[in-house]
Amino acid sequence: MDRGQVTNPKDLEHMQGELVSLARRISELEDTELEVMEQLECAQQEHARLQARLTEIDERTAELSTARDAKAGETTAAMAAATDERQGTVQDIPEDLLALYEKLRAQKAGVGAAALVRRRCTGCSLDLTAADLGAIAKASPDLVLRCEECDRILVRTAESGV
Ligand SMILES: [Zn+2]
Incomplete structure (x- = not known):
């Protein structure tokens, strides 16, 4: 033992058992790492998809806001015209x-x-x-x-x- 050598057969057997156990644990962790990486990749794809959808929605919202503002302007102008017309008509009643x-x-x-x-x-x-x-x-x-x-x-x- 003093030169780093294991001389006791029981100790050797025990260490070999631990090595096998550690190798199995490493293999399990590698599998888990692969699974996590796959999940991460899926999540990143989903994130990218949702980001693209969000951009589309933002663009559509901007379009609709512009259209709404234009319509509101037209409506205000039409109301002003109708009010003027009404005032002209009311004068004769x-x-x-x-x-x-x-x-x-x-x-x-x-x-x-x-x-x-x-x-x-x-x-x-x-x-x-x-x-x-x-x-x-x-x-x-x-x-x-x-x-x-x-x-x-x-x-x-x-x-x-x-
Ligand atoms: Zn009636």
Whole structure:
């Protein structure tokens, strides 16, 4: 033992057993290392795939944001034009009629007046009776008509059928 030599056969046997055991353990660890490397490779591929998808989503989000902003701009411009047009139209309407219209508009989901088209109120789809139509035909063009069903202002048109 003093020169690093094992002379006892039992010790030698024991050391050989340990060497075999260590060799087996090294082999197991190498297998595990391979498995971990494979898992790492899969995870890296998945990471790259998700990164690419994220980039696509970011690009699409940017496109949609641009489109939304453009649409919002168009809508704002259209609203401004409609508001201008409304102000021009409102100037010609008597104040009391306008007040009635605004009151009905607030009550009737934003539609205060409806056209009478082919004997039907376009506000509520009620077909007017022959008697109602007769009365309308005789009424002064300045008289404000109301639908009996939905109460909206009924606007006579060339297609009213009166
Ligand atoms: Zn109606």
